[in-house]
Amino acid sequence: MDHFEIFPWNDNFETGISIVDEQHIELVRILNELAVHVANHSSPIKLDKVFNELTSYADYHFKTEEGLWDVHFKDDEWLTKHELTHHAFLEKISFLKNEEKINL
Numbered sequence: 757m758d759h760f761e762i763f764p765w766n767d768n769f770e771t772g773i774s775i776v777d778e779q780h781i782e783l784v785r786i787l788n789e790l791a792v793h794v795a796n797h798s799s800p801i802k803l804d805k806v807f808n809e810l811t812s813y814a815d816y817h818f819k820t821e822e823g824l825w826d827v828h829f830k831d832d833e834w835l836t837k838h839e840l841t842h843h844a845f846l847e848k849i850s851f852l853k854n855e856e857k858i859n860l
Contacts (some may be wrong), residue, residue: 761788761791762787762788762791763784763787763788763791764784765781765784769781769784773824775820775824776817776820776821776824779813779816779817779820779821780817782813782817783810783813783814783817786806786809786810786813787810789806790803790806790807790810793806803853804853807849807852807853810849811846811849811850811853814842814845814846814849815846818839818842818845818846821838821842822835822838822839822842825838
């Protein structure tokens, strides 16, 4: 299997802010790449590489997005909720990565 879209791109991901939308497209691409490797039972080396790419890119994206949010919506209560969602996502990636290593 060469391509699998567990998260097909659609308008629901679009914010209207070009830098955020471009980063969302890249995150979706990485998530779909990870789905292909999981479905193919890829080697731990390949899975580790994709998990690392996803973790790094998600961290980069979240910092970008939160920085924009903090400037334009500083007192918005959704900022804290959004940051918690980002933190939970990174924790889940870390958990899955560690689980994969344990199961090998």
